[in-house]
Amino acid sequence: MENKGLLQTDELYKYILETNVYPHEPEPLKEIRALTASHRLFFMGTSPDAGQMLEMLLKLTGAKKTLELGVYTGYSLLLTALTIPEDGKIVAIDMNREYYEVGRPVIENAGVEHKINFIESEAIPALDKLLEDPDNKGSFDFVFVDADKINYLNYHEKVMKLVKVNGIIVYDNTLWYGSVAKSEDSVPEVLKQGRNFLLKFNKAVATDRRVKISTVPLGDGITICRRVY
Ligand code: SAM
Ligand code: CA
Secondary structure (H helix, E strand, C coil): CCCCCCCCCHHHHHHHHHHHHHHHCCHHHHHHHHHHHCCCCHHHCCCHHHHHHHHHHHHHHCCCEEEEECCCCCHHHHHHHHHCCCCCEEEEEECCHHHHHHHHHHHHHCCCHHHEEEEECCHHHHHHHHHHCHHHCCCEEEEEECCCHHHHHHHHHHHHHHEEEEEEEEEECCCHHHHHHCCHHHCCHHHHHHHHHHHHHHHHHHCCCCEEEEEECCCCCEEEEEECC
């Protein structure tokens, strides 16, 4: 499956990438993207246009302490590490260190590894552990959620306790190749399970009064939530 996002044509997507995105993409991110392109799960990597929006949000909010669920080869992680200040910190959780190791040399060369605390774990127990420390509660400026979609609602409840009031949580892939707006019968089998979980998640988050949201049709759809209380 192509990771071309939700736009009407490939040409339009190519135009956006070439005109607006690639000229601003830092060299180490290009490197990690090139390494990821030959990985068997390449389609899981964050698209550079969505990455550009993450960078914008990180800068606008002045994020310093961040959390990421779902690292894969590290595109969004490296982007975050390059964007936050020198003394910023990222807690990055993924149950698969092998994928992280693909991009880690690039992260190391970029001189930003000291900002990263990589935790190899299933996300739920790792979040529970973070929550055991009272200092972590309401302390994160920014959270990027991009792990298994089945658990997005579980992550939401935990992450809401970790992010500060006015902090941002970004959920990736919330439009799931556009399948959330299609009838179940017309959706390929491979997308059905994710579609069903995301339908529940999108509905829940849209009616959650603790957050204000904006869903942006970039990449595979990203939902930006600001914790309001
Ligand atoms: N943000 C990444 C990037 O920019 O390339 C892409 C993340 S990829 C879509 C999803 C990642 O979530 C995979 O690396 C996978 O190992 C991890 N993952 C899936 N289920 C998980 C779970 N239950 N706990 C922790 N990590 C999980
Ligand atoms: Ca994703």
